[in-house]
Structures are given as structure tokens and as C-alpha cells.
Amino acid sequence: MPRAKRSKQYRKLMEQFSMSFGFRVPYQVIIDADFIAEANKCKMDVIRRLEDTLHGEVKPLITQCSMRHLYGRKSEPGVEAAIEQAKNHFERRRCGHHPDEYPEPLSTLECLQSVVDPKNNGVNKHRYVCAINDENVRAKLRQVAGTPMVFIRRSVMIMEPMATVSVKIRSKEEKSKFRAELKTPTSKRKREDDDSDEEEDAKRAAPRSAEADKSEKKKKKAQGRKEPNPLAVKKKKSKPTGNPDKQHSKEPKAEEAVVAEADQTEAPKRKRIRKHKSKSVSTNDEATTASGNGEAHVVEAED
Structure with missing residues (x-):
């Protein structure tokens, strides 16, 4: 596993390739014959080391x-194990160089260049990571923009820094993005400032209406102790001052007084008639007593 400092550099490098050239996991890694033979000679787990170096899942390919x-090279030591690993764990990448048409296999440079840059325009179209141990092949593929390269040296897997062609393209894109970001916010901010200035001038020029003044007064609330919600407070019931029975008893008395006054006004008082007693009144004469209302009645006895 790479050391912490080197691992951090490789992670940043792959992030730059992802941002500038669109690399995504799983990374497609093309491995040549020298690389896999050297890895097996060092007894290295190729797939695991590639994942640690590139900081992501890998998809190993071989042409x-x-x-x-x-x-x-089957007779060389360690190559037979490399053949078995390539057959069982690596995906075959069709390069188009069929044995019928090409009795002898093409060189690593010609084969990989036709796969990485098929149109020969200096662009890594399919975003391949090249795991190559040959220095001449790596030097040629550095001319293809956006091509990460890995090699093995002294049983250590190393990732090359970004090539000059890739650095120029990346810096150019970063500058264009930076200029675009600078242009857009300034013009937008200027337009917003102009609109805000016009709104302020219109507000100052327009006279204040009564409704606007009222709304401003309503917004300014007096600070102090908050009163309770009037809807949540129960209203106090007023207590009666006197006895309700007495009030009911007074009402009919008043009605009686009114009726009595009406009787007095309507019926005048009867005049008293005084009758003189006759001389031939016998001793058996009976006199009636006066009635309760003060009137005297005289009854004459029969002879």
C-alpha cells in the first residue's frame, strides 16, 4: 500500500483527471505484458494495488x-502465472489485430496507441488508465491528453504526474470557467443595483398615503408587558345588588297602587243622606250599626 503522502498526491491527481477529463469509477485500466509479468515476479496482487493507487474500483483490461x-514469453519464470491471471481475472479488449491478418502481434506501442487514441487526434476518447512498464511507450502516450499512467519500479506501483499536454488543457479550462464566473455575477449584480436604485427613487418621489402611515404605525408596536389573549380570558359576571324575591314582591305592589288610584279617580264618593227619626217609633225599634265604610242606615219598625 502506498505511503500516506504519496497516496494523498495520487488521490488529488485522480480528482483532477475526473474534473477535467471526466474519469469515473470503475476506472478502465489497460495492462500490457511487461507490467503483468513484473507484478507476478514481485508476487503483487495487481487488482488490489491498482485500487489503492487510483483510489477507486478498477476494471482491468488486456489486449x-x-x-x-x-x-x-511462456518459458520465462513467472509468466505462466501471469497468463492464468490474465485469462481468469482480466477482461479481453479487442484491438482489431486478428492473428489471421497479423501473423505476428503488433508492438505494445502500436497496439495501445490504436486503442487509446484510435483517431490519432491526441484525445483519450474512452478514458483509459494505462499500466505500462515500457518507458518508450509511456513517453509516446504522454502526447495523448488526459491519460493517467502507472508503472512498477522496485516492487512499488507508481503513478506518473499529469503530463504537460494535459496540464495545459486543464489550465485553459479552469481559466475559461473563472472568466465565465467573473462575467456573470458582475453584470447581474449591476442590474440588480440599478433596479434597487430606481425603486428607492420612486419611493422617495411618491407621497406617503394615509394607509401607508397607518401600516407603519401598526408595525411599530409598543414594547412592554404583553397582555393576555382577550379571547382566552373569561368575562366577569355582574352580581345582583338586591334580593330577587324582594324585587318580584315590589312589582305587584306597584300595580295595586296604580289600580287603586284609577278607582278613586273614576268613582266619586257617595254623599251621606241623613234621615230624621219619626215620633211614633216604638221601643222595639232596632237600629243598625254603621257599616265599615262610615255610612249610616236606619230601619223603621212597623206599627
Whole structure:
């Protein structure tokens, strides 16, 4: 596993490739015959080391020409194990160099260049990571923009820094993005400032209406102790001052007084009639007593 400092550099480098050239996991890694033979010679787990170096899942690929190169070196020590690993764990990348058309396999440079840059326009179209141990092949592929390269040296897997061609393209894109960001906010901010200035001038020029003044007064609330919600407070019931029975008893008395006054006004008082007693009144005469209302009644006895 790479050391912490080197691992951090590789992670940043792959982030730059992802941002500038669109690399995504799983990374497609093309491995040549020399690389896989060196890895098996050092007893290195190729897939795990590639994942640690690139900081992401990898998809190992090997071309048909590289497989033919391995079969040609089958007598060398460790190559037979590399052939078995390539056959079982690596995906075959069709380079188009069929044995019928090409009795001898193409060189690693020609084969990989036709796969990485098929149109020969200096662009890594399919975003391949090249794991190559040959220095001449790596020097040629550095001319292809956006091509990360990995190699093995002294049993250590190393990732090359970004090539000059890739750095120029990346810096150019960063400058264009920076200029675009500078242009857009300034013009937008200027337009917003102009609109705000016009609104302020219109507000100052327009006279204040009565409704606007009222709304401003309503907004300014007096600070102090908050009163309770009037809807949540129960209203106090007023207590009666006197006895309700007495009030009811007074009402009919008043009605009686009114009726009595009406009787007095309507019926005048009867005049008293005084009758003189006759001389021939017998002793058995009976006199009636006066009635309760003060009137005297005299009854004459029969002879």
C-alpha cells in the first residue's frame, strides 16, 4: 500500500483527471505484458494495488496483442502465472489485430496507441488508465491528453504526474470557467443595483398615503408587558345588588297602587243622606250599626 503522502498526491491527481477529463469509477485500466509479468515476479496482487493507487474500483483490461506477447514469453519464470491471471481475472479488449491478418502481434506501442487514441487526434476518447512498464511507450502516450499512467519500479506501483499536454488543457479550462464566473455575477449584480436604485427613487418621489402611515404605525408596536389573549380570558359576571324575591314582591305592589288610584279617580264618593227619626217609633225599634265604610242606615219598625 502506498505511503500516506504519496497516496494523498495520487488521490488529488485522480480528482483532477475526473474534473477535467471526466474519469469515473470503475476506472478502465489497460495492462500490457511487461507490467503483468513484473507484478507476478514481485508476487503483487495487481487488482488490489491498482485500487489503492487510483483510489477507486478498477476494471482491468488486456489486449489480444499483449496476450500473444505473454504466450511468446511462456518459458520465462513467472509468466505462466501471469497468463492464468490474465485469462481468469482480466477482461479481453479487442484491438482489431486478428492473428489471421497479423501473423505476428503488433508492438505494445502500436497496439495501445490504436486503442487509446484510435483517431490519432491526441484525445483519450474512452478514458483509459494505462499500466505500462515500457518507458518508450509511456513517453509516446504522454502526447495523448488526459491519460493517467502507472508503472512498477522496485516492487512499488507508481503513478506518473499529469503530463504537460494535459496540464495545459486543464489550465485553459479552469481559466475559461473563472472568466465565465467573473462575467456573470458582475453584470447581474449591476442590474440588480440599478433596479434597487430606481425603486428607492420612486419611493422617495411618491407621497406617503394615509394607509401607508397607518401600516407603519401598526408595525411599530409598543414594547412592554404583553397582555393576555382577550379571547382566552373569561368575562366577569355582574352580581345582583338586591334580593330577587324582594324585587318580584315590589312589582305587584306597584300595580295595586296604580289600580287603586284609577278607582278613586273614576268613582266619586257617595254623599251621606241623613234621615230624621219619626215620633211614633216604638221601643222595639232596632237600629243598625254603621257599616265599615262610615255610612249610616236606619230601619223603621212597623206599627
